[in-house]
Amino acid sequence: MEISGPNSVAVRTENVCRHYQMGEALVRAVDGISIDIRAGEFVALLGASGSGKSSLLNLVAGLDRPTSGAVIVHGTDLAALSRDQLAKYRLHTVGMVFQSFNLIPSMSLLENVELPMRFAEVDRRDRSALARQSLERVGLSGRLSHRPMELSGGEQQRASLARALINRPKLLLADEPTGNLDSRTGTEIMELIHSFNQSLGMTVLMVTHEQTLAEKYAGRMLHLADGKLVDDKANKIELEPVRPPASRGETQ
Amino acid sequence: MKLYDVTDLAIRNLRESIFRNSLTTIGISVGVASLVAMLSLGIGLQQLASRRLEKSGLFDTVVATSRRDLRNFREQREEGPPPAESRSLDEAARQQIAHIPGVVEAYPDIRFVTDLRFDGKPHLTMVAGIPFSAKNNNDAFDGMQGSFFSSDASPEVIVQRSFAEELLAITPKPGSDNTSIAELAKPLLGKELTMRYAERTSSPSLGQNDSAAYSVVSRQQVLKIVGLTDLDPDSMRGMARARVFLPLKLAQNLHVMPSNLRDASASDSPSYTSLSVRVTNPNQVPAVEDAIKKLGFNAFSIVDATRSMRQFFAVLDGFLAIFGSLALAVASIGIVNTLVMAILERRREIGIMKALGASDADVRGLFFAEAGAMGLVGGAVGVTLGWAIGRLINFGTNIYLERQHFPSAQIWSVPLWLVLGAIAFSIVVSLISGLYPASRAARLDPVQALRYE
Numbered sequence A: 001m002e003i004s005g006p007n008s009v010a011v012r013t014e015n016v017c018r019h020y021q022m023g024e025a026l027v028r029a030v031d032g033i034s035i036d037i038r039a040g041e042f043v044a045l046l047g048a049s050g051s052g053k054s055s056l057l058n059l060v061a062g063l064d065r066p067t068s069g070a071v072i073v074h075g076t077d078l079a080a081l082s083r084d085q086l087a088k089y090r091l092h093t094v095g096m097v098f099q100s101f102n103l104i105p106s107m108s109l110l111e112n113v114e115l116p117m118r119f120a121e122v123d124r125r126d127r128s129a130l131a132r133q134s135l136e137r138v139g140l141s142g143r144l145s146h147r148p149m150e151l152s153g154g155e156q157q158r159a160s161l162a163r164a165l166i167n168r169p170k171l172l173l174a175d176e177p178t179g180n181l182d183s184r185t186g187t188e189i190m191e192l193i194h195s196f197n198q199s200l201g202m203t204v205l206m207v208t209h210e211q212t213l214a215e216k217y218a219g220r221m222l223h224l225a226d227g228k229l230v231d232d233k234a235n236k237i238e239l240e241p242v243r244p245p246a247s248r249g250e251t252q
Numbered sequence B: 001m002k003l004y005d006v007t008d009l010a011i012r013n014l015r016e017s018i019f020r021n022s023l024t025t026i027g028i029s030v031g032v033a034s035l036v037a038m039l040s041l042g043i044g045l046q047q048l049a050s051r052r053l054e055k056s057g058l059f060d061t062v063v064a065t066s067r068r069d070l071r072n073f074r075e076q077r078e079e080g081p082p083p084a085e086s087r088s089l090d091e092a093a094r095q096q097i098a099h100i101p102g103v104v105e106a107y108p109d110i111r112f113v114t115d116l117r118f119d120g121k122p123h124l125t126m127v128a129g130i131p132f133s134a135k136n137n138n139d140a141f142d143g144m145q146g147s148f149f150s151s152d153a154s155p156e157v158i159v160q161r162s163f164a165e166e167l168l169a170i171t172p173k174p175g176s177d178n179t180s181i182a183e184l185a186k187p188l189l190g191k192e193l194t195m196r197y198a199e200r201t202s203s204p205s206l207g208q209n210d211s212a213a214y215s216v217v218s219r220q221q222v223l224k225i226v227g228l229t230d231l232d233p234d235s236m237r238g239m240a241r242a243r244v245f246l247p248l249k250l251a252q253n254l255h256v257m258p259s260n261l262r263d264a265s266a267s268d269s270p271s272y273t274s275l276s277v278r279v280t281n282p283n284q285v286p287a288v289e290d291a292i293k294k295l296g297f298n299a300f301s302i303v304d305a306t307r308s309m310r311q312f313f314a315v316l317d318g319f320l321a322i323f324g325s326l327a328l329a330v331a332s333i334g335i336v337n338t339l340v341m342a343i344l345e346r347r348r349e350i351g352i353m354k355a356l357g358a359s360d361a362d363v364r365g366l367f368f369a370e371a372g373a374m375g376l377v378g379g380a381v382g383v384t385l386g387w388a389i390g391r392l393i394n395f396g397t398n399i400y401l402e403r404q405h406f407p408s409a410q411i412w413s414v415p416l417w418l419v420l421g422a423i424a425f426s427i428v429v430s431l432i433s434g435l436y437p438a439s440r441a442a443r444l445d446p447v448q449a450l451r452y453e
Helices: A053-061 A083-092 A109-119 A124-137 A153-165 A183-200 A211-217 B003-016 B018-055 B070-075 B091-098 B161-167 B181-188 B235-240 B248-253 B282-294 B303-345 B347-356 B360-403 B416-443 B446-451
Strands: A009-022 A025-038 A042-046 A068-073 A094-097 A171-175 A203-207 A220-225 A228-234 B061-066 B103-108 B111-118 B121-130 B156-160 B192-202 B214-229 B244-247 B274-279 B297-300
Touching: A009 A053, A009 A203, A025 A053, A025 A068, A025 A203, A025 A220, A025 A228, A042 A053, A042 A183, A042 A211, A053 A068, A053 A094, A053 A171, A053 A203, A083 A094, A083 B347, A083 B360, A094 A153, A109 A124, A109 A153, A109 B347, A124 A153, A153 A183, A171 A183, A183 A203, A183 A211, B003 B018, B003 B360, B018 B303, B018 B360, B018 B416, B061 B282, B091 B103, B091 B274, B103 B248, B121 B161, B121 B248, B156 B161, B161 B181, B161 B214, B181 B214, B244 B248, B274 B282, B282 B297, B303 B347, B303 B360, B303 B416, B347 B360, B347 B446, B360 B416
Parallel strands: A042 A203, A042 A220, A094 A171, A171 A203, B121 B244, B156 B214
Antiparallel strands: A009 A025, A009 A068, A220 A228, B061 B274, B061 B297, B103 B274, B111 B121, B111 B192, B156 B244, B192 B214
16 A cells, blocks of 8 residues: 555545444444545545445544544554544544534634634634635635624535635545535535645545535545445546455445 | 633633623622631731730730749749859849840839829829830720820829729729720829839948848829820739839839838849840740740740630631632532533534544633633632622721720731632632533534534
């Protein structure tokens, strides 16, 4: 496995499982998924609700720990990280965008975008300029002091993109980023994500249930059902997909 | 996260639910206020008591006597030469004692029983010499009627209440209010007393060398009543308490024949029955006492009494602090409640912060800072409130004291250490209260928190 370079593996999962106990029943949200995602790939995770795509995303995001198996991001096994190291990983390596935007309502857009820099202990004097730049990049330079509730859904999602990118992550994880948006606004957001993928060479892993959007923007589509990977196909690719480690025989 | 950011975010969060956080902070303020009010009264009373006691001359005075004086046989266990060979308490000894470090002054104790005539009627009482310095150092002269002696040797007297009553033939009826000191003073101030006493003079006819030879001459001295004191300036003396006070120099110059003949047949140079040794500070009493004993004299003081007084106030302050702290304990439950509510309310926000990369320590620090800020503001407001309550109680007490014809007193005191200590205590209690909510917030699972709507 290459660790660096354009064709290096950014994300690798090895037979990863995430099982929950719900009362009597054992829920296998993620059930033995092995995939390799190369640096710079734009990957869409598709599947019906409850198929385990969000759970898989949370494992890659370091928000959750697998029941078994490994999640390796840029050569680091997340399972081996302490809670503190995992927080650092989320801070510097991962940027996240959510369906419900998850901006903090009591803060202005500028303050929302500055928030991750507080955790990263970026010098106070540099923050405002960096946050402005980031908001400008998503076309929100006129909305700096607005609170999230004063903005449209599309604008909120742009702000959350600006926030996700502020600490220059290698990996952008998006959980249904267009789920709360109309199709036109959704397309705008996808264009933005696509442009970051292209211009910054950022690896994108996006959960969606909109097949058409995935087909239009993603270079590779992974279909999940019942916590298992059921289909992995390339799509009008600029980058060749990495073959999943089929020899291990976890995928069906 | 840097301290600035933690503080900034904490203040922002506190402002977000300003009403609830204000109520919690008021709770802390009331707790701190009760603590400060209780302790300020305890400290004030203690200061009042020690001020009074220090000024009474009870605790800053050591009495030195000669070992030759057989009346002090109970002290004979002391090391040093046997009584008959030990030093006499003369002027040289007085000066030596006056130079011991910590000693303010050492003056002879002159007291004698004599006959004072007022309006032609004789009154027999104990008369004592008082040093001029007592004007400022003895509490009994603070609220007196008339004035202190005009000089150290002027023919003036200050009369104690019970003697004034005797002079005016007033018998205080038990149970009824005493005649006020001002009423007693009116007919007496400026009047004259004639003191008849026996002067001891050396007798030349019997030879200069024989110091034991002297003659006694009957004299009289006219004295003007300049002052009347309600309190007893001589309370340390117990049964030998004087009721009429002369300037010390005057008393010395009179060469009154001591009432006890043993003292009279003393030695070549005039020696004193006892010396009163005043020290700068009650803490120095034991050291001065030891130094006097090393010089070969007997010394005693009542310093142990201050120790038990301090002990009493330590216990009193302890009780007051416990009652004051109870209110603060109740307030701290308020902090726990507010912060736990804040966790429920901000669950999603905590999840977002964690997803963005906030560490457990960042989240914990944030909740800690919020608790600490409420403690700081609550403490500061509480100290102000407690100070005001203390003042109010002081004010009320003084109105009451005035109605009862007592001199006003400062029964309340808020020293700087109490102000800082109370605020620090409030912050510490708040931080301890924030411990559980903060660690609960830090442990929050981000996936669950983000799912929470």
